[in-house]
Amino acid sequence: MPYIIAIDQGTSSSRCVLYNEQAQPIAVAQREFTQIYPQPGWVEHDAEEIWQTQSAVFAELLQKQKLKAEDIAGIGITNQRETTVIWYRKTGIPIHNAIVWQDRRTADSCEKLKQSGYETLIQNKTGLLIDPYFSATKIQWLLDHVEGARQLAERGELAFGTMDTWLSWQLSGGKLHITDVSNASRTMLYNINDLCWDMELLELFNIPASLLPSVKSSSEIYGLTAHNEIGLNIPIAGIAGDQQAALFGQLCHQPGMAKCTYGTGSFLMMNTGAQLVKSHHRLLTTIAWQRGDQVTYALEGSVFMGGAVMQWLRDGLLVFKQASDSEALAESVADNGGVYFVPALTGLGAPHWDSSARGAIFGITRGTTQAHLTRAALESIAFQVDELLQTLSDDCGAPIAELHVDGGAAKNNLMVQFQADISRINIIRPKNLESTALGAAYLAGLAVGFWSFESINRTQEIDQRFAPLMPSDQVENLKYYWQKAVVRTKAWME
Numbered sequence: 156m157p158y159i160i161a162i163d164q165g166t167s168s169s170r171c172v173l174y175n176e177q178a179q180p181i182a183v184a185q186r187e188f189t190q191i192y193p194q195p196g197w198v199e200h201d202a203e204e205i206w207q208t209q210s211a212v213f214a215e216l217l218q219k220q221k222l223k224a225e226d227i228a229g230i231g232i233t234n235q236r237e238t239t240v241i242w243y244r245k246t247g248i249p250i251h252n253a254i255v256w257q258d259r260r261t262a263d264s265c266e267k268l269k270q271s272g273y274e275t276l277i278q279n280k281t282g283l284l285i286d287p288y289f290s291a292t293k294i295q296w297l298l299d300h301v302e303g304a305r306q307l308a309e310r311g312e313l314a315f316g317t318m319d320t321w322l323s324w325q326l327s328g329g330k331l332h333i334t335d336v337s338n339a340s341r342t343m344l345y346n347i348n349d350l351c352w353d354m355e356l357l358e359l360f361n362i363p364a365s366l367l368p369s370v371k372s373s374s375e376i377y378g379l380t381a382h383n384e385i386g387l388n389i390p391i392a393g394i395a396g397d398q399q400a401a402l403f404g405q406l407c408h409q410p411g412m413a414k415c416t417y418g419t420g421s422f423l424m425m426n427t428g429a430q431l432v433k434s435h436h437r438l439l440t441t442i443a444w445q446r447g448d449q450v451t452y453a454l455e456g457s458v459f460m461g462g463a464v465m466q467w468l469r470d471g472l473l474v475f476k477q478a479s480d481s482e483a484l485a486e487s488v489a490d491n492g493g494v495y496f497v498p499a500l501t502g503l504g505a506p507h508w509d510s511s512a513r514g515a516i517f518g519i520t521r522g523t524t525q526a527h528l529t530r531a532a533l534e535s536i537a538f539q540v541d542e543l544l545q546t547l548s549d550d551c552g553a554p555i556a557e558l559h560v561d562g563g564a565a566k567n568n569l570m571v572q573f574q575a576d577i578s579r580i581n582i583i584r585p586k587n588l589e590s591t592a593l594g595a596a597y598l599a600g601l602a603v604g605f606w607s608f609e610s611i612n613r614t615q616e617i618d619q620r621f622a623p624l625m626p627s628d629q630v631e632n633l634k635y636y637w638q639k640a641v642v643r644t645k646a647w648m649e
């Protein structure tokens with residue numbers, strides 16, 4: 156029986172998931188990799204370590220399941236978006252560590268672009284706001300700060316990619332230098348109206364076009380693997396950025412359907428179909444995916460610090476040993492004890508877009524415990540997503556009826572119920588919370604004929620539904636203090 160493998164290259168780990176014909180995950184292999192913080196606000200990854208861990212888990216999966224390359228019908232790739240790597244075309248060696256989506260080193264450059272009046276131009280062309288989050292200023296920084304890089308790029312000797320591009324290059328033995336429309340739309344260089352790299356923006360950022368990958372649809376056979384460790388001639392057949400893949404994996408295939416992925420960050424995305432909807436509240440217009448000639452658009456809001464808040468409590472403050480311990484600890488107290496934690500550890504994302512904001516904890520008293528702090532941290536994830544939900548509803552002119560959730564933190568019943576309560580929304584949680592990997596698998600499986608579009612719509616199983624239970628006056632009081640706390644974190648850095 157053939158299988159599909161999803162490569163899920165995340166912010167903190169490399170994973171591979173093996174799926175059968177019923178879209179059930181048969182096996183998973185995963186390894187964490189190093190997080191590099193050269194100075195405050197800077198975040199980097201070693202792209203070679205990412206490839207080493209990703210190829211290792213792929214090989215491990217095949218070995219443990221006693222499978223060969225010919226048992227795999229196709230590979231789907233999903234990835235942390237915006238993270239930027241540039242490498243030598245001849246050797247495949249990166250010129251510098253990858254600059255991660257969380258990195259804020261180009262905040263000053265972005266501010267100068269805003270002051271020069273480029274925001275409307277960039278938003279109209281790309282659907283994005285000017286922010287260090289996206290790839291363009293990261294590419295610019297690398298070309299300007301790595302010795303000789305700009306001259307090499309102008310001679311066509313360097314290649315740029317987000318992580319999907321880097322992995323495709325490695326899997327194919329350097330034959331594929333590609334990305335898909337969903338990842339291209341996150342670079343701040345891709346025109347989502349005309350569906351091409353925008354020459355005016357390349358000139359603005361002083362980026363040679365030869366650096367860029369070819370842009371493909373999200374579901375087609377791009378090429379074959381050429382790597383002895385993982386096997387030869389496996390079709391590489393699906394690519395989507397992690398949030399778009401999760402939207403597809405949650406079967407949010409109709410306009411108006413929305414999902415939130417609670418991962419390292421929290422990402423709310425709503426399918427808007429063939430319509431390119433512009434936000435009036437600083438959300439992002441992005442490409443969800445392309446199948447054949449049909450492009451599907453989406454509106455998105457991003458929270459930079461979601462599950463990463465719990466990682467910080469675990470690793471930075473040593474509050475608990477495992478993130479999974481947080482639910483029991485938070486439930487050991489009746490409420491947050493008046494504590495509000497605004498986790499602007501790398502600035503605030505949508506709808507604030509304040510890169511100068513910094514994290515703060517308010518309402519601490521002599522009675523505050525680790526449990527109160529943990530509960531406040533869990534609640535902060537839901538508060539941030541609630542801001543996005545309200546903003547998205549305003550943009551669409553109607554409240555969102557229900558929300559599909561996935562990601563590691565969505566296992567936490569306390570947090571999901573709190574989300575349903577404060578957002579006054581019905582929430583659907585599937586049994587398989589790994590919607591990101593599943594979406595990549597679906598896209599690859601469709602391309603190679605492993606599944607039909609009709610068959611994948613019969614595969615999802617619901618784990619639990621959450622309905623709002625909290626009294627409205629309590630909700631209003633909680634939101635009042637949350638908003639008060641957010642205001643006080645803004646514009647902290649000068």
